[in-house]
Amino acid sequence: MRKVEKTPKQIGPYAILQDLGRGGMGEVFLAEDPKLRRQVALKRIRPELKENKIIQSRFLREAHIASVLSHPSIVPILSIETGAEIIYYTMPYVEGETLRQILKAAREEKGERHSFASLARVFLQVCEATAYTHAKGIIHRDLKPENIILGKYGEVMILDWGIAEFLDKIEKEEPLPEILSPGKDLTKPGKITGTLAYMAPERLFGESSSIQTDLYALGVILYQMLTLELPFQRKTLADFRKNAPLEKLIDPIEMAPYREIPHHLSNVCHKCLAPKPSERYNSVEALIAEIKSFIEGRPEWILAGTLHPQRKTDWEFQENILLAKNVAITRKIDVTEWAELMVSKAAFANNLAIETQVRLDQEGQGLGFLLSVPEERHNLEEGYCLWLTPSSCKLFRNNVQMQEAKLIHPNQWLNIHIVKMEDHLKFYVNGDLKLNFASHLPLAGNHLGFLHKDGNFELKEWKIYDASHNVKVGCLAVPDALLGNKLYDAALHEYRRIGQSFPGRKEGRDAQFRAGLTLIEKARVEQNDKLYHLALKEFEKLYRTPGAPLEYLGKSLVYEAIGDYEEEAKCLELALRKYPSHPLLPMLKEHIVYRMHESTLNNREAAYRIILLAIRHIPELLENSDTRHLIDSLEANLETLPFLEPCLERRLDNIAIQLAFWLAKIPILVEIAQTVQEHEILFHNALAALRELEAKDALHKFLPKKPKRKKMLVVWNVLLSKKIESAKEVFDRYPQAIHEESSPLHFPYGTYLYMTQGPEAAKKHFATTLQTRYPTTTALPSLFLTNQLGDWMEHAFWWEKKELHRQIDLFYRCVGKK
Incomplete structure (x- = not known):
């Protein structure tokens, strides 16, 4: 029998108070720091192993690895002693229980106190700490409940970095030997490291430890937290080797039906514990995203249907259409393209996710995924369009570009993941978030579709997931659904109730704003002008609230609806002038740019007014490539006026002069003239425009300067x-x-x-x-x-x-x- 060592009274200068536990190569004591008069945890090499050079090297490596990690869930190293007689290091003492102890108590009690809901944030912190270590190029290699401690005051700490290693230093490990193990713990000197119950199957065959092996261990921990049982019973190494090809994961819900395990987390377990590393998550960050979705009450995704590009029965509309832009500001259609449009027969929930795969040829023009396509379409470009090309991905709303990101993956299969939650749209390519867009104006359509200009692509079947079966529902979801179903009075009642219930909060602000939108929509449908007046009154409720700019944005939407584009532009300009540094200013600017593009499709006056507003108040206007093209198209198509001189520099100022002239905006021309007096051509053009508009009083302000006399043909x-x-x-x-x-x-x-x-x-x-x-x-x-x-x-x-x-x-x- 092994001789039982007595607990020492002193190690170095530290007084030993209590034996806390033993591991494969070390033992831990509660000790008193004589200098700082505090309790610490002291870990030393077990006496019978202290002469072993390999053990000494591994012990010191553990300390050095832990010392380079700085994270709230990783115990830091306070001091280290490497003398000839004794090697030890100290750490802060965390008073609490290990996760193993907690799970054991839960198995005995079977009460709500230890449900996964109560432990979810513990698991999340463990995952976040693991993701941090991976980012530092280190893997733990022995994650298990015994190495996770929950402090008395809410701390969550990962312990025992004895076999952790830098990823770039891990060598290929030998296959496990054909011998029986006296226990499950293989964390001891030798080629193979880890604990049997938490070991990924590929380790049996000598595959090196990796991020995926840590992910597997996290999956086992998650399975235990959900079911209070291990996923596999691996009594011995020989038993593991024999049964590994036959191991079949019992679904957590089936394993512990009384635990009320969410399907979402059951699926997460299956992915973490996939036998093949390639079938697990690519990173711990992806696992973290899933756990956060559960904690934050995001919905579970349930397969609602599929769409296939070649399955004609899936599509109600298949036509070649002509795409045109900037029609209202050009003398001819200068941007036209033919495309094939397909719209789904089935309508889907407002909250949905789409998964598919696509391969784009280098020579192709790409294809677009359509969302929120309405049942009754006033034109063929309503809704969202996510357009992919080999070099970029762009998001359009009603054919107006909102965002753009680079995408360089020609001739490769891409995993596409699109998530639409209420008015928030996220677009992922190969797991990377490319576009993230939130709209303040909801789109009510429920059909999907796709658009393409050529056949230089391959597109696989779409999987459509419904997010309607979530436990936590946003308070605006109910009135949004009522509005989508044209139940205006019920939606208005709910929006007003929420607005009154959450004053000063985002939910209340959004509800008040959407109450006004509901009245606008009802007025359009019922052709009732009195409702537009009520909408103005509704938006006035936002006055002197944190959402004050939305008052003017809402009013601009009313004037847009009734065709008073001058008042629309005035409301938007007033908001920009009144709230130049308000947190909602980006939303306001985004709407102005959107309206600028939208109005160029059908209304010259509205387009000129909004473009003039944007040129004068949004300096970053030309950062968007679509907007640059719009301005170029406008400039090329503005009628040449004989009394204005061309100006190649400060082109936006010159365009502003021309737009203000066509709109007969005398105050704006005066303001421009006052700011460009040092520029001879621009100043002349501003005065010439005032003269043509017969603005004698305005010209009088600039005397003795006068515009050049106009010569008759x-x-x-x-x-x-x-x-x-x-x-x-x-x-x-x-x-x-x-x-x-x-x-x-x-x-x-x-x-x-x-x-x-x-x-x-x-x-x-x-x-x-x-x-x-x-x-x-x-x-x-x-x-x-x-x-x-x-x-x-x-x-x-x-x-x-x-x-x-x-x-x-x-x-x-x-x-x-x-």
């Missing part, structure tokens, strides 16, 4: 003087321009034809002008005389009307009519 003077031959000479010099409707000579040439060849010749010339929604001012009189202006007057700018009147007046004066 020479050919009009010639025509008014009835100098036909001189006019002919002018037109002969520009044979091509006289037939281009964008040329200032086009309409005067038609007037010349009327004067020389009669009305029919002139009418024939005017009729060549193409009818467009936003014609140039040079084309307006030709369209007017041929009755092709339609409803143009309803959305024309002031100066366009003035210019039309001026040219028609010149025409009638030249041809002798009043």
Whole structure:
């Protein structure tokens, strides 16, 4: 029999108070620090092993590894003694119980006190500490409940770093020998290290310890915490070797039905304890994310259905569509692409997850995943679109780019994971979070789809998971569901109740804001203008609250809905000016950029107003590539005005002058003129724009400086003087321009034809002008005389009307009519 050593009274300067336990190569005592008068834990090599050089090396390595780790859940090293006679080190003394003791008590009591819910944060802290050590390049190699202590005051500590090692120093280990082990603990000198019950199967065959072996051990610990049992009964090493290929994991729910184990955590156990390392989590961080989901009450994901690109019965809509952008600010559609669109027959829950795999060819244009596609689609681009190319991934909302990230994985299979929880969207590629977007304006659609421009990709079946079966439901989930189902009165009641119940909190702020959105949506559906007035009153409740900027954002949405784009822009500008450093400012700017893109699809006035606002108040505007393209497109399509000089530098200021001119925003032009006085061209352009708008009082502020005099087109003077031959000479010099409707000579040439060849010749010339929604001012009189202006007057700018009147007046004066 082994001789039992007596507890020493003194080790070095430390007085020994109590024996705390023994391990494979060391023993631990409670000791008194004579200098600081505090209790510490002292660990030394067992006396019978102290002459063993291998043991000494391993013992010191344990101390050195622990000393380089600094984490709340890792016991630090206070001191170390490496004398010839004795080797020991000291650590803080943590009074408490090991996890093994706690689980044993739980097995005996079978009460709620030791349910996993009460131990979840303990396991999370162990995982976080393990992830920290992995980040430092160290693996523990002996994680088990005996090496985890729960302190009296809530501390969670990982102990015993005796066989921990740096990942880059681990050598390939020999297969376990064909012998019986007297016990399960193999943590002793030799080639193989670890404890049998927590050992990953690949270790049997000499595979080196790795992150995945630590993950396996964590899986065993999790299984024990859930079921109070070990997943496998490995009595001896020979038994383990014999039964390893036959080991079958009993589902934790089946093992301990009385424990009420969540399916989510049962699945986590299965993944951690997968026989093949490649089937486990890639990292402890991924395991941590799963545990946090449980602790924070996030929903369990339950398979709700599948979609396959080649299974036609899955899709209700399969068409080739034309994608167009910036239609309202261009004279022609300058951004067009054909794409094939497919929309699912089935509708899915608002909270969902999608998993699939895709491979993109280097030459391909990519493909898009569509979410929140509405049942009744006003256009084919509503909802979210996550667009993947070999070089990037982009998030679009209603065809407006919101975010972008790099993605360089051509010709490789990618694991795609998309999570949509309420109005929060996350996009993962191969487990890495690429895009993370939260919207303050909910999208109510429940269909999915995908979009592609070519066939240079491979896409596997989609797995759709429903997150509706969660225990913890956000307080806004119920009214959001009511709003999605068009139960406006019930949704409004709930939003108001939540707003009153949570004053000063985010939930209350969001509820008040969504109450206003509900009234806007109800007003649209019922075509009831009184409800818009009530929506304004609803948003006013946010005045002088932490969500104050949302008052103006909400009001801007009301004015957008009723088509008052001037008031919409005023509300947004007032919010920017009033709250320049408010925490909600990024949300406000994001909405402005979104509206800027959205309005360019269908409304020139709204687009000009929002772009002008963005140029003047969002300096980082051009950081977004989609926005840069929009500004380039706008600049290329703005009508060239003869009284403005081109300006290549400070282009945004010059664009702002032009937009303010078209919108007849005299105060803004004055403000711009005051800030650009040192720049000759910009200052001239601002004053010239004020002169064209007949803003005499504004110009008076800048006296004695005046804009250059505007010269009338020479050919009009010639025509008014009835100098036909001189006019002919002018037109002969520009044979091509006289037939281009964008040329200032086009309409005067038609007037010349009327004067020389009669009305029919002139009418024939005017009729060549193409009818467009936003014609140039040079084309307006030709369209007017041929009755092709339609409803143009309803959305024309002031100066366009003035210019039309001026040219028609010149025409009638030249041809002798009043």
